[in-house]
Amino acid sequence: MTRLLTLNGIYKNYGKKTVLSNISLQVSKGICLGLVGPNGAGKSTLIKIIASIIQDYRGELRFSDSVRIGYVPQDISLEETVSAKDNLQFFGRLYGLSGKALKERISEVLKEIGLEKREKDKVQTFSGGMKRRLNIGCAILHEPDLIIMDEPTVGIDPQSRQHIFQMVDRFREAGKTIIYASHYMEEIERLCDEAAFIDHGKIVENGTIQQILQKHAVPSIFVKGGNALPDKINEFGSVAAKNGGYIVQTNRPLDAMEFVLQFYKEKNDQLERLELVQPILEDVFFSLTGKELRD
């Protein structure tokens, strides 16, 4: 795969505080890279460096050829007192579009973000989801090659979220590269090929989602039945109560299941559920960044 972007030893301070420390990362063309990490980890700062908003950092940032960037800010950065169309017009001009080309792009984008019927309405009358969609729309007018989205789905309903997912899918089909910051691990699993975990300004893990899951996620089984599990189950791994049953985290899930089955057979008791739980990225997130609160 061709390389689009290389970050090499990036450092960023705010005053005495080091916000990013030795960030090195490669982004291949056409992939979706998830950027994950707790509040204050440094995701937005890294994104702003890539979008050339922050220019006073140390380290190397290199694009392999001329790349048009679309930046979707974490905040809803729109002029709320004017219409959706006016906002698109404003940003279109900033990106150097004008005349007929601008007009065409605006109507394409309005359709893309599902706001063609509300184009004339003031942004302040929009729902959270509509604002989020317009926030994206304002960043894609110039048909960027790299779209950087900083938590684009915060505070919206499932319909808008689904719409945004489908937009990301379409961007990918069109061959665009995407950097997607989010706290929602299921979004990263759904949308991204690769992920970089950031904590306290450092990359603590990165690779394809598959690699990361294989490396960090401990498989587990879920047991629900009439009986408390015998102490011997602890030999397989850690046990925690969940949803009226037990989650057993273990590297030997099949053995653990066999043990539970045997136990219930001997008791001749009712076993409600026994299942293998697929590891998910959320577990990796906690195992990499811990559970204590940030910021």
Add this chain to the structure above:
Amino acid sequence: MQDRGIWFWAIILPIIFTVLFISVFTSGLNETESRQVILSIVPGYTVMFVFFIMISMAESLLKDQKIGMVARIASTPLSNHFYLLGKWIPYMYIVFIQIVILLLFGKAVYDVPMEQPLLLMMLAIFLTFMVTGIGLALSVMVKTTNMGIALTQVIALGGALLGGLWVPVDMMPEFLQAVSRFMPQYWAHQGFQDAMAGTLKMADFMKVSLVLLGIGVAGFILALLRPKQ
């Protein structure tokens, strides 16, 4: 910009102050003395009140910062000075209209003279340029609206006091008279007064214009030098 309240601060309030203070300061004066006071107060209060636009400018730029608009614009190919110009120009319109209305009010109600209308017009433009230039510099430097309001008050009221907008400069103690020369308000006020009375000499007009334009340009450059983040 969308804020209609701005016209209250820019027009109505200065008119109320002008009327109020003219009635206070001319009571018991004869006709000639009254004319003199009015000729000082009308342009003086105009010069004083135009400075309050800086609060609106600071508010607007801070809001852009807060909602990430500044960062967002910085991510586009457009450079920073286009953004600043885009912010600046609308306020120039407002201030210019403000000056024109306040002077025309003086003409209509108090029949102040306007002997050198062309020079007056140019001074109005230069004053507009200067005030909004300072406003731009202030706007990129303050971190909060309150700081913007506080600094605006210091600049507007301090400059009004020291620049002789309230008390004529020749009635001030000597060392304060020297300080007056450093107040942009002083130059603007003198220029306006003379152009209204018809006594503004070309050399003085040039001097005043240079001071006003120079400060305006300095404000823009200061604003530009300030990094975006």
